[in-house]
Amino acid sequence: MKNLITGKNLLSGLVLLALSNTVVLANERAITYSEDIAAILFDKCSSCHNPDGIGPMSLLSYEEVRPWAPLISYKVERREMPPWHLDQTVGIQAYKNDVSLNAEQITKVIAWAQNGAPQGDPALTPPQPNLPDAGQWQLSSTLGAPDFVVKSPPYTVTANAQDQWWVRNTSFEGVIDEPRYVRATELKGSYPLGVKVLHHGHAQLRSFDDNGNRASGPVGRQGVGKGGDQFPEGTGMLIYPSGSINWNLHYFPINEIVPNEQAEAAVWLYPRGYKPEFETRGEQFFAADSGPGGLWANDLVLPPDSVKSLQGVRVLEKPALITSFRPHMHMRGRAQSLQAIYPDGSRKMLARVDKYDHSWQINYEFAEDAAPLLPQGTMLMITSTWDNTADNPNNPDPRQWVVFGQRGVDEMSHLWLGITYLSEDQFDRLTAERNARLTAASGE
Numbered sequence: 001m002k003n004l005i006t007g008k009n010l011l012s013g014l015v016l017l018a019l020s021n022t023v024v025l026a027n028e029r030a031i032t033y034s035e036d037i038a039a040i041l042f043d044k045c046s047s048c049h050n051p052d053g054i055g056p057m058s059l060l061s062y063e064e065v066r067p068w069a070p071l072i073s074y075k076v077e078r079r080e081m082p083p084w085h086l087d088q089t090v091g092i093q094a095y096k097n098d099v100s101l102n103a104e105q106i107t108k109v110i111a112w113a114q115n116g117a118p119q120g121d122p123a124l125t126p127p128q129p130n131l132p133d134a135g136q137w138q139l140s141s142t143l144g145a146p147d148f149v150v151k152s153p154p155y156t157v158t159a160n161a162q163d164q165w166w167v168r169n170t171s172f173e174g175v176i177d178e179p180r181y182v183r184a185t186e187l188k189g190s191y192p193l194g195v196k197v198l199h200h201g202h203a204q205l206r207s208f209d210d211n212g213n214r215a216s217g218p219v220g221r222q223g224v225g226k227g228g229d230q231f232p233e234g235t236g237m238l239i240y241p242s243g244s245i246n247w248n249l250h251y252f253p254i255n256e257i258v259p260n261e262q263a264e265a266a267v268w269l270y271p272r273g274y275k276p277e278f279e280t281r282g283e284q285f286f287a288a289d290s291g292p293g294g295l296w297a298n299d300l301v302l303p304p305d306s307v308k309s310l311q312g313v314r315v316l317e318k319p320a321l322i323t324s325f326r327p328h329m330h331m332r333g334r335a336q337s338l339q340a341i342y343p344d345g346s347r348k349m350l351a352r353v354d355k356y357d358h359s360w361q362i363n364y365e366f367a368e369d370a371a372p373l374l375p376q377g378t379m380l381m382i383t384s385t386w387d388n389t390a391d392n393p394n395n396p397d398p399r400q401w402v403v404f405g406q407r408g409v410d411e412m413s414h415l416w417l418g419i420t421y422l423s424e425d426q427f428d429r430l431t432a433e434r435n436a437r438l439t440a441a442s443g444e
């Protein structure tokens with residue numbers, strides 16, 4: 001086995017360790033599609049690489065997979081596929097929607113491809129995964145039909161072009177008749193072609209509360225590795241019957257014209273009159289326009305062939321539970337991190353993305369007991385790093401000066417956090433409950 005798996009530029013000592021510990025020890029037989037690789041692809045790739053999915057090819061059978069084996073190995077080795085751009089050496093590593101491969105799985109895929117991608121005994125192939133019906137709302141299996149569905153204005157996605165980033169507003173007047181609490185949301189392209197071209201996007205409700213203050217929140221987010229957002233029981237997002245929905249949709253052409261595509265957002269509400277214990281804004285934009293000390297980078301100047309980092313901090317005025325992290329920069333963006341500086345001065349790296357890629361807007365959803373619970377007065381520090389050199393594979397031209405702007409070739413920086421603000425009592429209770437769970441789990 002050993003000679004099969006000494007890949008030329010294996011990523012790290014970690015991989016090599018896994019390689020010598022696991023793969024070599026495990027057995028003497030060759031790694032085959034049927035016995036080893038199919039299970040990995042079913043689990044980690046098929047949600048996108050299926051006939052209805054956003055992946056450019058289906059990877060559900062040996063016949064489909066075989067021609068792609070060298071490219072699969074290349075993308076997997078570089079951790080470009082599955083798309084998961086998190087730095088796996090620092091910060092929280094437990095996420096609800098983690099689609100990444102572990103070191104052993106990566107090693108297996110590389111070894112298999114180097115050995116000519118053998119099929120093995122077809123009878124040993126695990127059953128194909130049960131893929132959700134792309135024409136149905138995935139949350140409807142547990143929540144029933146949504147309370148309302150809103151649609152984006154139509155947009156024709158051409159057959160062959162660069163990916164397209166499209167922003168429009170629709171009115172939200174008359175969709176609900178009184179303020180209501182949202183329980184869950186889901187966003188998808190229309191079936192069948194829309195679901196293939198809608199790579200990711202979000203529908204943001206921009207309305208005003210009874211005092212005329214802005215009250216915005218997501219009524220749909222389509223991202224990686226999941227089909228909807230459901231708040232935990234007892235947590236809701238209050239929406240008002242006014243304003244507009246801002247559609248922010250990223251399309252990837254699929255070699256076939258998709259005329260008048262309309263993205264759809266479905267919303268499930270709590271019953272009328274119900275008041276959840278925890279109120280969330282769903283996702284909050286963290287940058288200068290939402291308070292002093294943020295980081296929007298509107299004074300950024302990035303000289304040709306340079307690397308630069310900027311930092312900004314925000315102080316939490318109330319205790320908070322952070323449920324997700326979604327970094328945003330453009331083509332020169334390379335890394336972004338979120339650190340907590342606690343009131344006692346201690347610091348903790350919460351999460352860091354080190355392979356940022358503008359064409360993927362991934363929402364990293366912390367696993368329940370890993371989600372940061374932060375006391376009032378904690379400072380959140382965002383650090384963004386841009387790489388305007390030729391080393392950055394996404395850089396269209398390292399000879400350019402780059403400044404702030406809306407286009408992908410301009411730059412910006414901000415962060416979307418899933419955040420629920422808490423009272424002191426709620427903070428103490430959630431902390432105690434979590435500690436009890438963690439103690440019980442470690443005692444078992």
Ligand code: HEC
Binds near residue numbers: 040044049082083199
């Ligand atoms: C969240 C959806 C998603 C998941 C999960 C995913 N892919 Fe992909 N994959 C895509 C999309 C979209 C593209 C095309 C755009 C791109 O390359 O970023 C792609 C591109 C690729 C390509 C390059 C194809 C080409 O023509 O350049 C390979 C190879 C690939 N994926 C393999 C995999 C493998 C193997 C896995 C699992 C280990 C996987 N992908 C998981 C969505 C996904």
